Amino acid sequence: MTVTTKRAFNFNAGPSALPLEVLQKAQAELVDFKGTGMSVMELSHRSAEFEGVHNEAIANLRELYDIPENYEVLFLQGGASLQFSMIPMNFLKEGQKASYIQTGAWSEKAFAEAKLFGTPVEAASSKSNNYKNIPALSEIQIDEEAAYLHLTSNNTIFGTQWKTFPTTGDLPLIADMSSDILSKKIDVSNFAMIYAGAQKNLGPSGVTVVIIRKEFLEKANSNIPTMLKYATHSKNNSLYNTPPTFGIYMLGEVLKWVKAEGGLEAIEQRNEEKAKYIYDVIDNSNGFYYGHATEDSRSLMNITFRVADEELEKKFLAEAKTAGFVGLNGHRSVGGCRASTYNAVPLETCKALADFMVKFQQDNQ
Structure with missing residues (x-):
């Protein structure tokens, strides 16, 4: 017997709506994942069954975004908020500045965290307009000596979104895409790093996706805690410690859904x-x-x-x-x-x- 459940008109900003088909499949597999007699939440993250889930999710994200081979795909924890700290910790060296474009609350938080590790500077800002707009490309002050240029691609609180990204040449461009990742086609090769919390377009809360250029990764600081090094997770296929296995499983199912939708x-x-x-x-x-x-x-x-x-x-x-x-x-x-x-x-x-x-x-x- 099929039981139909009335679904809410869900406009939550995050955690947000998940595809009904994904929820139904997860429900069907919750107790017994592919004949293992265990839930996917009970599988060892070192098992062949989970490694299949993990690697398939990476492969599908690479396919959907046409991610070049010289980029790593990492599944981390701590949300985008931890990335606000990890980025300057890894890439802002002593005496260096980092450029930040201010377009809302989350870019402000990223800027504030960078102050703990170095000298962030505003490359552009729309704060004087109460963040009603994205700064024009002509307003951005590109500092080629900066460690990187950071922006937030979509601003959940103020409802603004970048339509065209700046061209930065050799200056590494980093984007927090938490609230619009996978919502449209982009050219990943324009970015040194993209990161996003999963809980808006990719799956449930608990997983953070990082797409990072290998050459940029090689420039990271080494004298920082092990778990806060991107290199740690890159070398271990994001399996250095126990990952959020159920979240990665759900993320993988959402990626399959995106492919099935066209x-x-x-x-x-x-x-x-x-x-x-x-x-x-x-x-x-x-x-x-x-x-x-x-x-x-x-x-x-x-x-x-x-x-x-x-x-x-x-x-x-x-x-x-x-x-x-x-x-x-x-x-x-x-x-x-x-x-x-x-x-x-x-x-x-x-x-x-x-x-x-x-x-x-x-x-x-």
């Missing part, structure tokens, strides 16, 4: 269509709804907006919750509303929100 071209097209439903309602509301981000910097992953009247905004969020919409409250630091439309959020869910927004406006003008 790959990144199909995913990107769908993400554009999903976001358009909601942005069109905002743009056609005659100011009843208004967005935070400037139009040229709008995110396809996090749609941030307000209702013109504060009391109506409270009513909107309350009625949306009653109607089954989850996660529409803006981040606690800025308030307002936010719809996170990550890869696994269905098109129908975004259409349902757009329809709800139209009806709410009709009922409350």
Whole structure:
């Protein structure tokens, strides 16, 4: 007998929606993974069965992103927040500066952590505009003597996203892609390093993906704790210690799902269509709804907006919750509303929100 469960309209910013097909497969395999008589959570990370899961996930990520052979793919722990520390610890040498582009709360946190290890400098910032936009490429001050240039590709709190990345030549470019990784095609070879927490587009929380150029890795500092060296994890295929095995299994299943959906071209097209439903309602509301981000910097992953009247905004969020919409409250630091439309959020869910927004406006003008 098939039991159907009512699914929420899930717009959580992270941990976020996972593909239903992936959840159902994990449910079916939870107790007995491929005839082992054990859950994947019970497998030894040194076993052939888990190594197959692990290596297949790496191979599929390489295929989807067309990752060149001179890049390592690592599965780490500690979230993107630990990367804020690991990056300067590994790559910021004494007396060196590192360049950071400030576009929101997470880039600010990365900047603050770098201060503990060296001298970070702002290469560009949109803070004076309350992070409503991504700085123009012409505004970025490229310091070729810097250890690296760091940016955050998508800003979950403010709803902005890079459309075109800077060209940095020999200066290593590092990107925190936690909230838009695998949402569109990119040229990995433009980056010395990409990192992302899994809990938005890649899987459940607990896994951090790092894609790092081998030549850049070779420049890392060596006199740092073993677990905080990228080289430790590179040399051991991310199996130096016990990894988050279930998270890697789920990440691998999400990658298979992306391939089955048509790959990144199909995913990107769908993400554009999903976001358009909601942005069109905002743009056609005659100011009843208004967005935070400037139009040229709008995110396809996090749609941030307000209702013109504060009391109506409270009513909107309350009625949306009653109607089954989850996660529409803006981040606690800025308030307002936010719809996170990550890869696994269905098109129908975004259409349902757009329809709800139209009806709410009709009922409350």
